[in-house]
Amino acid sequence: MPISPSSSAQAAREAVAGRLKELRADAGITGPELAARCGWSHPKTYRIEAARTPPSADDIRRWCEACGAPDQADDIVAQSRTAESMYVEWRRKVRTGLKQLQNSYVPLFKATKLFRVYSPTMVPGLLQTEGYARGLMTSITRFRGIPDDVAAAVAARLERSRIIHEPGHQFALVIEEPVLRYQMGDPEAMAAQLGYLLTAGALPQVSLGIIPSAVSERPMWPQEVFHVYDEALVSVELLAARVQVTQPSEIAMYIRAFEDLRSMAVYGAEARGLVLKAIDALG
Secondary structure (H helix, E strand, C coil), rough: CCCCCCCHHHHHHHHHHHHHHHHHHHHHCCCHHHHHHHHHCHHHHHHCCCCCCCHHHHHHHHHHHHHHCCHHHHHHHHHHHHHHHEEEEEEHHHHCCCHHHHHHHHHHHHHHCCCEEEEEECCCHHCHHHHHHHHHHHHHHHHCCCCHHHHHHHHHHHHHHHHHHCCEEEEEEEEEEHHCCCCCCHHHHHHHHHHHHHHCCCCCCCEEEECCCCCCCCHHHHHHCEEEEEECCEEEECEEEEEECCHHHHHHHHHHHHHHHHHCECHHHHHHHHHHHHHHHCC
């Protein structure tokens, strides 16, 4: 089963902290001595070495200088930036609106051959229609109090989603049945969205599975929304942040979890039947 989704990010932070601690030890100076040379308090040194406080680029450069190893600063700064990119607060990603976030995924999408997506809460972005995406992004914009660029963001998402029609990509998508009932937008938008699921789910490059609410003896409980890009990266969507998992062992856990979830889903006529039920329920 997947462990804490921030574990890869924390492990990367600890690796940076470990390198800095080793530099101090190799230099033969104590924590208080390093703090004095760097011009900060001893508790800050302790927090950095314990991976509780991520060091800034300036902190790292001062640390390396204090330890007589200024030549290592650039490498450790780069390592630290990589570690911090694994756990990115949404407020940092969307502070100028949502359009930029949509566009930021384009290079990753183009490079990915196999997309695995699990969602217990919403229709995956790759299959969202205009009205559904507009309803969802309007809610996100209001909740986060960010600039309203919903129209541009929706257009960017739809443009990005055209990749499902481009050759060289396969899409394995699994949703929980309640996703069909959660209304993002008005009934007309939901009807259009559900209708599109019937169409998109029939594409040869798309495998759309739906886990029925009544499924018995689940081998895997519902998880947070996650995307697996080939075997190279897992992106986990939390309320406060996006976590990028890069450790091979953890990527393997998410793939295993995805296969367990996928095994519970129904496909083809059974899946279409669940979608049609949801359409009828709209009234």
